[in-house]
Amino acid sequence: MRQQLLQTYLHQISQLSDQGIDQLVRIAQLKKLRKGEVLLEKGQICTGYYLVEAGFLCAHYEDGGKKVRTNFIFEGSFISDLSSLREQTPSAMHIETGEDGCFWLFDSKLLFECGMGSAEIMNFSHQLVSRLKLESAEYENMVKLNKPAKRYTYISDNNPEILQRISFSQLASYLGITKDTLGRIRKKDPL
DSSP: OHHHHHHHHHHTTSOOOHHHHHHHHHHEEEEEEOTTOEEEOTTSBOOEEEEEEESOEEEEEEETTEEEEEEEEOTTOEEOOHHHHHHTOBOSSEEEESSSEEEEEEEHHHHHHHHHTOHHHHHHHHHHHHHHHHHHHHHHHHHHHSOHHHHHHHHHHHOHHHHHHSOHHHHHHHHTSOHHHHHHHHHHSOO
């Protein structure tokens, strides 16, 4: 059952043969973690890609002692600090669990080694990085180009799971607004 779910998630990135799936499954490391445990800490060098099987992950950075949330990753999605991974520099962000759950780590060196012997795995890697870059750009555009009420509407229309699973203060941080502003927006537009 677990392997079938993992296969389903991997196929969302790229269509893979049974052999390709087997290669990825062999290098995947399952981590069962409790809420609040850290997968990547600010200052660490990112070593791979995390896939959420159950639970969710939260990415954030510190700004004047406040956590600024930049991403919430739910079942079937990946996250990584691509800058840290590519440049082998300390990460500027934290990635931690938002709920108890299961998470798969795909070590970038092992993935690269598999890709050297398989065009299919190399294509998977490229598709994964492209997807992560697009998701990051989508969030940046949502925050930069929209007023707070429009950001909230965008989330409720495109990712309502965020509204159901994260706290009010986390949502305000993610939208780049204060809790008071979020309260006023929700009062005008209750779901």
